[in-house]
Amino acid sequence: MQEQTISELVKWFIGLLLIFGMVSIALFLYQFQDINTYKQQINYQIEREGGLTKDAVKSLKKESEDNYNGRYTIKSEKLNEKVPFGEKVDYTVVSKITVYLFEIPDMTIEQSGSGVSQVR
Known part of the structure; x- marks a missing residue:
């Protein structure tokens, strides 16, 4: 009789651990997909x-501070420079993504992108 109780508790523990893991992964992926929205804002700024x-x-x-809790920073060789019309600006977005529900250090992810100047 006791064996069934212990196995039931183990099943509940494993089930809850799996649920927490899936929620943590979902929160991570939600933060990760925000990088594309921020890259779009960078491209708009480069064009304008x-x-x-x-x-x-x-x-x-x-x-970044207002909408993404300061999660993103930009690296580029052409930082703080105005470029001529049609010139391509390469940049890298450095994002610090927090992993919730587990004590894992923040992950740093770099994604590169580029935009074209539209100012004459």
Whole structure:
């Protein structure tokens, strides 16, 4: 009789652990997909400002702080520079993603992208 009770408790423990794992993965993937939205904002700023100028970087930093809890930063060789019309600006978005429900250190993910200046 006791064996059934213990096996039932083990089943509940494993089931709850699996549920917590799936919720943690879902939260991680939700944060991960936000990178594409932020990259779209970077491309808009490059098109409007003529590159990653000081104003564009300031606006993107504010966007990251306000909407993404300061999760994203930008690295680029052409940071704080205005580029001519049609020139491609390569950049890398560095994101720090928190893994919830488990004590795992924050993950740092880098994704590269590029935008084209549309300012004449």
